[in-house]
Amino acid sequence: MCEGDLGSHSIRKGSVTYCTSGSTACPGSATVCLRAGWKMGTIQDTYLRYEGAGDMHVGRTVSGLPILHPDFASLPPYFKFADTESK
Numbered sequence: 001m002c003e004g005d006l007g008s009h010s011i012r013k014g015s016v017t018y019c020t021s022g023s024t025a026c027p028g029s030a031t032v033c034l035r036a037g038w039k040m041g042t043i044q045d046t047y048l049r050y051e052g053a054g055d056m057h058v059g060r061t062v063s064g065l066p067i068l069h070p071d072f073a074s075l076p077p078y079f080k081f082a083d084t085e086s087k
Contacts, residue, residue: 012037016032016036018061018062019058020032022061027054027058030044031051031054032058034054034055060072
């Protein structure tokens with residue numbers, strides 16, 4: 001494999017393929033296309049919109065969380081920073 005063999009399209013295509021083919025509980029194709037930044041045609045772009053829940057489903061799937069396991073519903077990490085300017 002050479003340096004020029006991979007590009008940003010390769011990363012998106014690989015993520016989309018992984019996201020839509022690993023289970024029967026995959027996110028919807030419209031949600032995946034919107035997250036990947038792909039156009040779906042005039043009609044679909046007009047009537048199908050971004051929704052947070054679908055985007056979270058795609059993100060959790062692509063991150064490798066097991067779809068059919070309770071860990072899929074785990075919360076993202078929360079980092080508490082110390083207030084360095086308090087008196």
